[in-house]
Amino acid sequence: MRTLLLCVTLLCTAFPIWAATAQEDEQDRLYIQCLARRKVDPPNIPREDSSYCLKEAGIEDPGDAARKEKGEAWRNCLIGKSVELDDGISPATDIAKAVVPFCAKEWKEYVASLAMYPKAKRAMANGLDQYGVNEGVQAVLLTRRVKRETQALPAGKKKWCRVKP
Numbered sequence: 001m002r003t004l005l006l007c008v009t010l011l012c013t014a015f016p017i018w019a020a021t022a023q024e025d026e027q028d029r030l031y032i033q034c035l036a037r038r039k040v041d042p043p044n045i046p047r048e049d050s051s052y053c054l055k056e057a058g059i060e061d062p063g064d065a066a067r068k069e070k071g072e073a074w075r076n077c078l079i080g081k082s083v084e085l086d087d088g089i090s091p092a093t094d095i096a097k098a099v100v101p102f103c104a105k106e107w108k109e110y111v112a113s114l115a116m117y118p119k120a121k122r123a124m125a126n127g128l129d130q131y132g133v134n135e136g137v138q139a140v141l142l143t144r145r146v147k148r149e150t151q152a153l154p155a156g157k158k159k160w161c162r163v164k165p
Contacts, residue, residue, distance in 0.1 A: 024118035030057035031117040054115055061115040070106070070113040077103035078132075078139035086140055088147075096136030100128060107132055 034053035035042065054061055081099040100107075111125045124131055 024122075027057045027059050028117050028119045031059065050115065054117065057117065059115075059117060062113045066113045067110075067115075070110040074103060074106040074110040075135070075139065077106040078136055079143055082136070082139045082143045086143060088144065092137045092140040092144070093133065095140045096133050097129075099139065100132040100136045103132070104128055 031053050034056045035045065035049065038049050038053065040046070040049045040053075051061065078099055081102045082095065085098055086095050107128050108125050111121055114121065114124070116124070
């Protein structure tokens, strides 16, 4: 009886995950079929074709405003942590690898705001180390440059400014 109860419990708790994955798999299939019907080459998908096929597959596009907001939050997190953790001596890639995990929440929110089919979103969301480190390196180099330029200013002309990527 205990074994049966355990199996039912595991099945019930795993079902929502399986159902979501099945729906996402169906959305992936519909999206890819739509691109094939439109004769679109996957490496270079025009935005209008992608938007059309996302709608046809039932995939919601959060919109440009959400993408911009979440992208800025992701970059601001990287810059803030770069300022906090950078010792100015270590290679930028080492600092970036240390910075990126601190911004995992912002990364997942940014990826969720992208207009992509589910399989690509899952790959990106789970590939923070792969995709995020390059942007982390850029944040480290940017903050180092701003720090150098600020230090080079005469004492009376130093102003605190917001770093823009």
